[in-house]
Amino acid sequence: MIAKVHRLGRTLFGALRVPMARAFASAENPLNHIGALTVFFLWIVLVSGIWLLLFFRTSVSGAFESVEYLTREQWYLGGIMRSLHRYASDAAIVTIFLHMVKEFVFNRYRGPRWYSWVTGVPLVWIVFILGITGYWLVWDELAQYVAINSAELIDRIPIFTDSMAGNFLSDELLSDRFFTLMAFLHLIGLPIFIVFGIWMHIFRLTGPRINPPRRMMAGTLLAMLILSAVYPAASHEQANLAMAPEVLRLDWFYLHVYPLIRIWSPGWVWVLLVGVSSIIVIMPWAPRQKKEPPALVTLDYCNGCERCVDDCPFGAVEMVARTDGTNYSHQASVDPDLCVSCGICVGACPTATPFRSQGALLPGIDLPDRSAAKLRDDIIAAGAEKSSPHVIVFGCRDDAQLKAIEKAGHRVVQVNCMGQLPPSYIDFALSRGHADGVMLLGCQDGDCSYRFGAEWTEQRIARQRDPMLRGRVDVSRVALGWQAPWADNANAVQKFDAFVESLKP
Amino acid sequence: MKRVAEIAMYTAFAAFVGLLSVWPPYTNLDDDRAIISLVFSHAGKRVSECRQLTQEELNELPPNMRTMNDCPRERHPVRVELRSGTEILYEATLLPSGIWADGKASIYRRIEVPSGTHKLFVGMNDSGGADFDYEKSLTMDLAPRRNLLVQFDGQTSEFLIR
Numbered sequence: 001m002i003a004k005v006h007r008l009g010r011t012l013f014g015a016l017r018v019p020m021a022r023a024f025a026s027a028e029n030p031l032n033h034i035g036a037l038t039v040f041f042l043w044i045v046l047v048s049g050i051w052l053l054l055f056f057r058t059s060v061s062g063a064f065e066s067v068e069y070l071t072r073e074q075w076y077l078g079g080i081m082r083s084l085h086r087y088a089s090d091a092a093i094v095t096i097f098l099h100m101v102k103e104f105v106f107n108r109y110r111g112p113r114w115y116s117w118v119t120g121v122p123l124v125w126i127v128f129i130l131g132i133t134g135y136w137l138v139w140d141e142l143a144q145y146v147a148i149n150s151a152e153l154i155d156r157i158p159i160f161t162d163s164m165a166g167n168f169l170s171d172e173l174l175s176d177r178f179f180t181l182m183a184f185l186h187l188i189g190l191p192i193f194i195v196f197g198i199w200m201h202i203f204r205l206t207g208p209r210i211n212p213p214r215r216m217m218a219g220t221l222l223a224m225l226i227l228s229a230v231y232p233a234a235s236h237e238q239a240n241l242a243m244a245p246e247v248l249r250l251d252w253f254y255l256h257v258y259p260l261i262r263i264w265s266p267g268w269v270w271v272l273l274v275g276v277s278s279i280i281v282i283m284p285w286a287p288r289q290k291k292e293p294p295a296l297v298t299l300d301y302c303n304g305c306e307r308c309v310d311d312c313p314f315g316a317v318e319m320v321a322r323t324d325g326t327n328y329s330h331q332a333s334v335d336p337d338l339c340v341s342c343g344i345c346v347g348a349c350p351t352a353t354p355f356r357s358q359g360a361l362l363p364g365i366d367l368p369d370r371s372a373a374k375l376r377d378d379i380i381a382a383g384a385e386k387s388s389p390h391v392i393v394f395g396c397r398d399d400a401q402l403k404a405i406e407k408a409g410h411r412v413v414q415v416n417c418m419g420q421l422p423p424s425y426i427d428f429a430l431s432r433g434h435a436d437g438v439m440l441l442g443c444q445d446g447d448c449s450y451r452f453g454a455e456w457t458e459q460r461i462a463r464q465r466d467p468m469l470r471g472r473v474d475v476s477r478v479a480l481g482w483q484a485p486w487a488d489n490a491n492a493v494q495k496f497d498a499f500v501e502s503l504k505p
Numbered sequence: 506m507k508r509v510a511e512i513a514m515y516t517a518f519a520a521f522v523g524l525l526s527v528w529p530p531y532t533n534l535d536d537d538r539a540i541i542s543l544v545f546s547h548a549g550k551r552v553s554e555c556r557q558l559t560q561e562e563l564n565e566l567p568p569n570m571r572t573m574n575d576c577p578r579e580r581h582p583v584r585v586e587l588r589s590g591t592e593i594l595y596e597a598t599l600l601p602s603g604i605w606a607d608g609k610a611s612i613y614r615r616i617e618v619p620s621g622t623h624k625l626f627v628g629m630n631d632s633g634g635a636d637f638d639y640e641k642s643l644t645m646d647l648a649p650r651r652n653l654l655v656q657f658d659g660q661t662s663e664f665l666i667r
Binding site: 019020022024025030086087090091094145148152155161162163165166169170220223224226227231233242244247248249250251252253259 | 513514519523525526527528530534535540542546611613615651652667
């Protein structure tokens, strides 16, 4: 059932990928940097917010007047900053939503990845509260609406005796101190929680990317600046508690549940919010993902080189003191609770070489279910099917393109992740005559399911990262399906055909 | 061509963000409606009056607990009714807060009414009887969108309508 939902989601997400892939190179595709893009939007919010803070007055009349001053008198800077502050906050909600959907449909939230998924939930709550308190501070009619309805929600929590909403029904009941409190929450309290929340969210990831590529930052900032200039954010009329607001320009990104308070009731809105959040939290275990055997260290072949530690995207491998009495100071050790069985550590292991002639092919670190020895056997088997020129395709198990290739009659050597393939296997396939060319079909558009598989593979083949592809290998006979020029083809079969064509004399 | 597509994508994203941040407009209140907000916190009278303990009863108590009066904590629920003419806009019996039912009873209710003239009556009982202990009547002309506040002032023990 859940697999069907994932598949449907991937199809819908794939529809979004098509135009994105036409517009962006894979390294600069925003869909591959959604989390980092969210952090970038929060940076814009922070910087623009500091400017707004310089002019903001924390009093009932001062709040509205100071925001109006920024918007109208200082429109060229304060107005732009205010608009940037708002639109970047809205854009962050879009990217947060896409980030969650993507991680869900690509099944990147279960198993050891539950931690990042679950810690993301309170982070989303904090972002929403931050945005809502921001609207409160403007103290216009929208702020009045937000204040009363938020207070009605808070009143529903059965720990207060007096009604909080009662404070927003008469100007006489409202004090300047309230704005000081809200300003503290919005400007200091909640941002601290956000920073802490982001740290928690990425805590278990190795080399987390919190900054998108510069070109993408420039593009999104420019887009937000142009939007701010063309359609600057504006306040409603000043709040007047003796009169109820009539028609409001709601920010639907942040305030979409507010109309439900009237349609249902504050209690049912709580049921919705807490219910949805609870469902999201338990999703990694509903149903529980079948745990694959984690990577296994064979000390006889582990020389403590640390490459597996450097390359593991999830911090599942660490170096510990040697236990077998050999002269090496350290050995690799796998934490099975963190290991996602991607095999990137195998691709990094210098002892995972198919050229070994003596003894069994047993590298220092290996996957029990898809071993380095089996990978060599698969290459030899694929090489036996002769065609001219003969191309062996390596494909990630998570890649939907593989089936299309197999349907077209081509044999695919499957790996858990493209990063599992040591470059020596490419050398083996080409130099031992098993293939005339090798095509690697990583996850679609280079968006690796295991974060760094495509990237490490690119660097290994470009001889920029250990273990490097040997110099004798002609790289024109190696095609990375997610890179130009192959990525320009509409589907995997066309990529394959184009590559075969390029190999013909 | 790729550059044009890239610009188009950024433009579409910005347009989407700009659009949904203000559109579609939301009607919070129709232009021929007004609001009456009934809001107060009030502690009902105690269910039993304080009783002076007899000397025998005092002798039975530990020395540190010997107070002259025994005052049960429980309070009466607060019954409130708001009417416009003969139409009951709101009526409820509000329970005292606290696990010993000794705290204030609170109410906040937002009631939408047609704008125009209303002959308002608000009454409250806090002693468990059938009649209202406090009440107020007032004829008000409620302009469209007007937010009329009905409160109970615990100090003067009277309703405030403003």
